[in-house]
Amino acid sequence: MRFGILFSMLLTCVVCGSMAQAPVYQFDNNLTPRWSSPENLNGVKGAGGKANNGAKGHPCDPIAPGASNTLLDIQGQGIIHRIWVTLADRSPEMLRLLKLEMYWDGASTPAVSVPLGDFFGVGLGRTAVFENALFASPEGRSFNCFIPMPFRKAARIVVTNESGKALSHFFFDVDYSLVKNWDEDNLYFHAYWRRDTATTPSRDFELLPGIQGKGRFLGVNVGVNANPAYGKLWWGEGEVKMFLDGDRALPTLVGTGTEDYIGTGWGQGFFAQRYTGCLVSSDSLRQWCFYRYHIPDPIFFTSSCRVTLQQIGGGQTSTVAALQEAGAPMIPITSDMDGKQLALYQQGKTVRLKTAGLSDTWTNFYRSDDVSATAYFYLDKPGAVLPALQSKAIRGYRL
Numbered sequence: 001m002r003f004g005i006l007f008s009m010l011l012t013c014v015v016c017g018s019m020a021q022a023p024v025y026q027f028d029n030n031l032t033p034r035w036s037s038p039e040n041l042n043g044v045k046g047a048g049g050k051a052n053n054g055a056k057g058h059p060c061d062p063i064a065p066g067a068s069n070t071l072l073d074i075q076g077q078g079i080i081h082r083i084w085v086t087l088a089d090r091s092p093e094m095l096r097l098l099k100l101e102m103y104w105d106g107a108s109t110p111a112v113s114v115p116l117g118d119f120f121g122v123g124l125g126r127t128a129v130f131e132n133a134l135f136a137s138p139e140g141r142s143f144n145c146f147i148p149m150p151f152r153k154a155a156r157i158v159v160t161n162e163s164g165k166a167l168s169h170f171f172f173d174v175d176y177s178l179v180k181n182w183d184e185d186n187l188y189f190h191a192y193w194r195r196d197t198a199t200t201p202s203r204d205f206e207l208l209p210g211i212q213g214k215g216r217f218l219g220v221n222v223g224v225n226a227n228p229a230y231g232k233l234w235w236g237e238g239e240v241k242m243f244l245d246g247d248r249a250l251p252t253l254v255g256t257g258t259e260d261y262i263g264t265g266w267g268q269g270f271f272a273q274r275y276t277g278c279l280v281s282s283d284s285l286r287q288w289c290f291y292r293y294h295i296p297d298p299i300f301f302t303s304s305c306r307v308t309l310q311q312i313g314g315g316q317t318s319t320v321a322a323l324q325e326a327g328a329p330m331i332p333i334t335s336d337m338d339g340k341q342l343a344l345y346q347q348g349k350t351v352r353l354k355t356a357g358l359s360d361t362w363t364n365f366y367r368s369d370d371v372s373a374t375a376y377f378y379l380d381k382p383g384a385v386l387p388a389l390q391s392k393a394i395r396g397y398r399l
Contacts, residue, residue: 042074094117224288233323238309268281
C-alpha cells in the first residue's frame, strides 16, 4: 500500500469516525505502532516503563517558567495519528501562554506554532466538553487531536511554558506509526494562530493570511470577544471569503454570514457536531468560540490560499443609529427592505443613520471586535510560511 493512499484513508477514517486504516481483521504490514509519552519518550522499542522498576514512575513532567518539554523528537518516516494532553493548570492564562510547536523533516521553522489551548479546538483559553471529527475533550479536562500528520524524514513536537508560572503536571501521549513508503502527493500539516484585539471597521479579519503552494485548507476555530460599545447587538453578520489560486480583489468562495458558515442560523448558541459547532456562547460575557472543518467539502488549492472573515454586525436601525451617535465605531452597509438589501456603503464615506430617513428595520454595519483564530491546513512545504506566533502580551490580553 502506498503511503499516499494510506494518508487518504486515514483522513477518510477521521471523517467517518473510524480509527481503522483497513478492515480491522486484516494485517497491515506498512504500519509499525509507536507511542511517545513520559514513560517512553519517542516510543523506543522495548524501552517503555523503565522508571520505578517498571511500576508507574514517570507519567508526567513539570514545566518551569521559560522551559520547554519535548513530546516527540524522532528521525524516520511516519505519520502521527493522535495527540493527547492534560495538565494541572487549565486556566485561560496557561492555555494561551503554553506554546505548542511542531517541526517536520528537520525544518528550522515550525509548521505549527500556536497557543496550546487554541490548537485543541476551543478558543479564548476556554475549555468545553465536546467531540468532533478532529478534536475531543470528553470531560473538559483533557485535549485530544486526531488530525493525521505525515512526515518524511523527522518529526519534533515541543511545548514551551511562556506563562511566567510553574506548571507542576504535564501529561502527554503522541501516538504514531512508522511507515515504509512515501508518496510525493503527501502534504505537511500546518496550524497558524493570530489575534486582533480591535479589528478595523471595513477591514476583514484574516483567518488565514495569504500562503503560497499546493495544499488543502482544513478548517478553522474562531474566538470572539464582542465589543461592549455595541451593547447586546448581534456581531456575526460577516461573511467568510476564500481567495484561491490567484484570486485578488474578489474571492472564488464566499458565504452568507458567520453563523451560516458553521451551519446554523438566526443567532449562535452552543452546539457540537462533527464538522461545525459553537463551544462557547455567552451573552453575559459576550464571548463566542466556534469552528468549521472542511472534511466533507474539501478546499484544495494549487498555488495560493487566503481566508478572511468580515467584521460585520447588525441590529434594529434605531438602536444602531443611537450607538452611532454615541460614538461607537461603525460604518453602516445595508438596510433590510423585506429581504432586499438597500446598499448604504461607499468606500471612504459613512452614512449617518439618524438623518438617512430609513425605516426602522434591520441594519448591518462594519464594527470592531476582539477576534482570534486558529487555522489548520496542509501544504507541500514542511517549514513555516507565515509570521511567528504573536507576543505573550497579545495572547494573554484580557482573557
